[in-house]
Amino acid sequence: MIEHLPVLLVVLPIVGGSIPLVASLVSERAGWPVATLTLIGQASLAGLLAWTVSTSGTVSYAVGGFAAPYGIELVVDGLSGAVALFVAVVSLGVLAYARQAGPHSSAFYGLYLLLVAGLTGMTVTGDVFNLYVFLEITGLAAYGLVASGRDASAAVAALKYLIIGTVGASLYLLGVGYLLAATGTLNMADLATKLGEMAAYDSTLVLTAFGLMVGGLTVKVALFPLHTWQPDAYANAPDTVSAFISALVSTVSAYALARLLFSVFTVEFLTAVPVARWALVGLACVSIIAGSALAVSQDSVQRMLAYSSVSQFGLVVAGFAIATPLAVVGATVHLLGHAVMKGGLFAATGVIERKTGATTVNGYAGMGSRVPLSAFCFAVLSLAMVGVPPAVGFVGKWYIVLGAVSAGNWPVVAVLLASTLLTLAYFARLVERLYFAEATIHSEEGLSEEAPVTDGSGQAVSFGMIAVVVIAAALAVALTAAVPAFEQVLRETLPQLLTQ
Amino acid sequence: MLELLNSHYNYYAVMLLLGIGLYMLIESQNLVKKVIGMNIFQTGIFLFFITLAFRAGGNPPIIVDGGGPYVSPLPHVLILTAIVVGVSLTAVALALIIRIYTEYGTLDEDKLKQLYYD
Numbered sequence: 116m117i118e119h120l121p122v123l124l125v126v127l128p129i130v131g132g133s134i135p136l137v138a139s140l141v142s143e144r145a146g147w148p149v150a151t152l153t154l155i156g157q158a159s160l161a162g163l164l165a166w167t168v169s170t171s172g173t174v175s176y177a178v179g180g181f182a183a184p185y186g187i188e189l190v191v192d193g194l195s196g197a198v199a200l201f202v203a204v205v206s207l208g209v210l211a212y213a214r215q216a217g218p219h220s221s222a223f224y225g226l227y228l229l230l231v232a233g234l235t236g237m238t239v240t241g242d243v244f245n246l247y248v249f250l251e252i253t254g255l256a257a258y259g260l261v262a263s264g265r266d267a268s269a270a271v272a273a274l275k276y277l278i279i280g281t282v283g284a285s286l287y288l289l290g291v292g293y294l295l296a297a298t299g300t301l302n303m304a305d306l307a308t309k310l311g312e313m314a315a316y317d318s319t320l321v322l323t324a325f326g327l328m329v330g331g332l333t334v335k336v337a338l339f340p341l342h343t344w345q346p347d348a349y350a351n352a353p354d355t356v357s358a359f360i361s362a363l364v365s366t367v368s369a370y371a372l373a374r375l376l377f378s379v380f381t382v383e384f385l386t387a388v389p390v391a392r393w394a395l396v397g398l399a400c401v402s403i404i405a406g407s408a409l410a411v412s413q414d415s416v417q418r419m420l421a422y423s424s425v426s427q428f429g430l431v432v433a434g435f436a437i438a439t440p441l442a443v444v445g446a447t448v449h450l451l452g453h454a455v456m457k458g459g460l461f462a463a464t465g466v467i468e469r470k471t472g473a474t475t476v477n478g479y480a481g482m483g484s485r486v487p488l489s490a491f492c493f494a495v496l497s498l499a500m501v502g503v504p505p506a507v508g509f510v511g512k513w514y515i516v517l518g519a520v521s522a523g524n525w526p527v528v529a530v531l532l533a534s535t536l537l538t539l540a541y542f543a544r545l546v547e548r549l550y551f552a553e554a555t556i557h558s559e560e561g562l563s564e565e566a567p568v569t570d571g572s573g574q575a576v577s578f579g580m581i582a583v584v585v586i587a588a589a590l591a592v593a594l595t596a597a598v599p600a601f602e603q604v605l606r607e608t609l610p611q612l613l614t615q
Numbered sequence: 616m617l618e619l620l621n622s623h624y625n626y627y628a629v630m631l632l633l634g635i636g637l638y639m640l641i642e643s644q645n646l647v648k649k650v651i652g653m654n655i656f657q658t659g660i661f662l663f664f665i666t667l668a669f670r671a672g673g674n675p676p677i678i679v680d681g682g683g684p685y686v687s688p689l690p691h692v693l694i695l696t697a698i699v700v701g702v703s704l705t706a707v708a709l710a711l712i713i714r715i716y717t718e719y720g721t722l723d724e725d726k727l728k729q730l731y732y733d
Contacts, residue, residue: 244693251700258707267718271731274711278640281653281704288697289633289660295690296667 120164121176121189124199125236127157132228139221146224151210153228157235158203165196169604175241184305190241193608194447197601198370199238201451205362205458206231208583212462213355215577216469218263226263227359230256234367243328243379244301246371247288250335254280257364261352272347279344283334290327294379297321303378310380316387325384325391328375335368336428339402346421354465357417358583361424362458369428369450373435373443382438395436400530402429407537411544414475416464419541420457423500427453430534433527434515442518444605448598449511455594456500456508459587463493466584469576476545481554488581490549492588497542499591502535507594625666632659644724646715650708657701664690664697 131153138145168174168191178187191199206227213227233253240246258280262273295301297320298309315321330341337345345365349357376385385392406426413419431453434446464474466489473479483490499506502513512535519527620627632655639652673686716722719730 244696248696248700251704255703255707258711262711262714267715268731270711270714270718271727274646274708274715277704277708277711278649278653282637282640282656285657285660289663292660292663292667292690295664301689 117163117167119176120160120167121174121191121239122178124157124160124164124203124239125189125232127160128153128228128232128235131156132225132232135221135224135228143221144219146219146221147210147214150224150228151207154203154207154210154231157231158200158207161196161200161203161235164191165200168193168196184300184302187245188241188302188304189239190303191239193604194370195238195374197604198367198451199235201454202231202234202238202363202367205454206234206359208586209355209359209362209458209462211579212358212465212583214579215575216353216355216465216580218265218353218355220263223260223263226256226259230260230359230364234363237367237371241303241378242301243291243294243303243306243375246374247284247291250284250287250368250371253364253367254284254335257348257360260356260360261348263356264351264353266351269351269353272344272351276344276348279334279341283331283341285331286327286334287331290324290329290331293320293324293327297324303374306379307381311383316384321384322388322391325380325388329372329395332368332372332375333398333432336365336372336432337425338398338428338432339405339425342402342406342422342425345424346418349421349424349461350415350417354461354468358458358461358465361420361461362454365424365428366450366454369431369435372432373446376435376438377443385436385438392436392438396433396524396527399429399433399436400527402426403433403530403534404429404537407534407541410541411537413541414477416474416476416479416545417461419476419545420460420464423538423541424453424457426534426538427457427500430512430515430531433531434518437515437518437522437524437527439518439522440606440609441514441521443609444602445511445514445516445518447605448507448514448601452507452511452591452594453500455587456496456591459496459584459591460493460500462580462587463489463496463584466576466580467493476548477555479545480548480552482548483550485554489584492584494546494549495588496591497546499588501538501542505595506592507598508591510595510598625662625669629659629663629666632656632662646712646722646724646727647709649724650705650712653708654701654705657697661694661697661701664694 131149134149135146138149173190173192176189177183178189230253233249233256236249237246237253240249258273258277261276262270294306298306300306300309310316310321334341349361403426406422406429410419410422410426413422431446431450434442434449467482467486468474470486471482473482499508502509512531516528516531519531636652636656636659640649640656643649643652668687668690670684670686672684674683676685676688712722719727721727
């Protein structure tokens with residue numbers, strides 16, 4: 116049992132995800148309890164696995180008993196163990212929000228668990244083709260979840276997401292083909308060894324593979340020119356789904372990108388082919404600036420948050436591409452911290468919209484006194500995202516900047532510092548409206564003017580929804596205390612990653 | 616030149632399919648045709664993998680009839696999986712298109728854009 120933990124992490128949510136569909140024959144409300152039980156199990160398994168990894172080192176598992184370079188291998192080290200646990204805990208937390216915010220159909224919870232399975236699979240896999248399969252499982256579940264809004268605009272957003280996402284994943288698959296042609300293997304560790312032995316980092320095959328695979332994944336991460344699916348998907352999906360996918364889908368894709376950089380191509384590749392590193396750093400910097408500029412010009416709060424993700428993921432990818440230990444620690448901290456903060460912000464917009472009908476930046480004026488708790492949490496999360504010191508957003512950015520300084524990458528340092536100001540530009544505007552502006556929406560008339568949420572699950576706000584927002588805000592500050600311990604875990608994992 | 620064309624025609628077909636698929640995906644105004652373009656694009660990738668597996672004079676990779684170099688079975692297996700993924704994607708895409716059509720009454724991208732932003 117215990118040695119099968121890595122594969123159980125993927126199997127459990129898939130099995131759990133098929134139960135609500137069967138149970139819906141009996142009761143349409145069976146979805147939530149089944150999902151909760153499954154994810155409690157998932158979180159305990161992930162916790163147990165993370166514990167095993169931290170005490171006795173990397174766990175690897177040969178699926179179906181086929182030995183590593185030929186069969187599919189699942190590998191859990193400090194980094195993937197932490198991400199798998201994070202995925203399980205966050206998805207369990209979002210369920211508390213979904214209880215009231217809906218959608219309530221059993222199919223929704225089936226897709227929800229399928230998405231957890233896909234994300235966990237992407238986290239633990241040690242095989243590049245297997246990563247493609249989990250990438251598509253994640254994608255399919257996410258398209259379905261975005262479309263689960265009752266409004267037809269959700270279907271349009273989902274189709275756009277599907278078409279762009281599929282092209283991204285297909286480019287990744289094409290890259291896997293080039294890599295297979297170059298080395299004859301698909302196992303990540305084996306690929307790293309073979310690529311090192313061949314000493315042909317700058318061969319056309321390997322370069323093409325790198326370009327296609329990284330390009331494909333950046334579509335899923337939503338870096339600047341490839342981000343166009345994201346604002347529509349986040350803004351049109353039901354609030355539960357916005358909170359869930361903004362917290363996890365791009366995050367795990369960025370983690371997969373890091374895996375690809377460090378476990379497949381390795382840092383030697385980045386050193387041997389400076390143009391690859393510069394292309395990635397350049398893309399990240401453009402994404403930081405353009406994402407912020409687009410966020411400042413948005414009127415809808417949810418679209419602003421979506422463009423803010425484009426900019427923040429630019430920061431994370433820049434940290435990974437710089438690839439000094441400090442920068443990688445910073446990028447990982449910011450990756451997970453951003454997930455908590457962005458998920459919390461989307462959850463807060465849902466609560467505020469249900470209570471007051473406000474969805475736009477101007478509509479948020481004066482809400483500080485109308486919905487004090489949610490507005491306060493929103494402000495805390497916003498300031499954490501900007502990087503005000505005690506919050507986790509500060510630590511991540513600080514480490515990334517220190518990493519860039521130690522790598523002597525001055526243009527990047529300038530962009531990173533400017534990005535903090537730009538983040539402040541769009542969040543300060545909103546916080547100012549919340550607390551220091553005359554209300555533009557007054558109690559009852561506002562509800563009729565602004566279109567109410569359209570997933571048809573009522574306007575009531577439950578205790579669970581508020582709790583999720585408050586916990587996210589508290590975590591955004593409290594996680595800072597966990598950073599030293601997390602850094603310790605990473606420092607044990609990173610030397611293998613960075614000096615393979 | 617002719618020699619290269621003769622020995623690499625599979626790869627030219629791959630590039631042609633990828634190009635046609637991507638062009639249709641971007642340029643066609645009709646949502647269903649976009650999905651067809653997506654399928655053609657993926658077919659190009661499938662053909663690329665199958666071509667990778669080829670080996671001159673290779674036998675089918677079944678060991679019973681003995682001997683000889685075999686073609687690589689691995690890409691075939693990968694593509695079986697990728698085809699299943701492709702079919703599921705097409706199914707989801709078509710389901711979304713049906714929903715869009717019942718709601719907006721059009722499959723034309725430009726008209727849909729006008730309705731969508733109103």
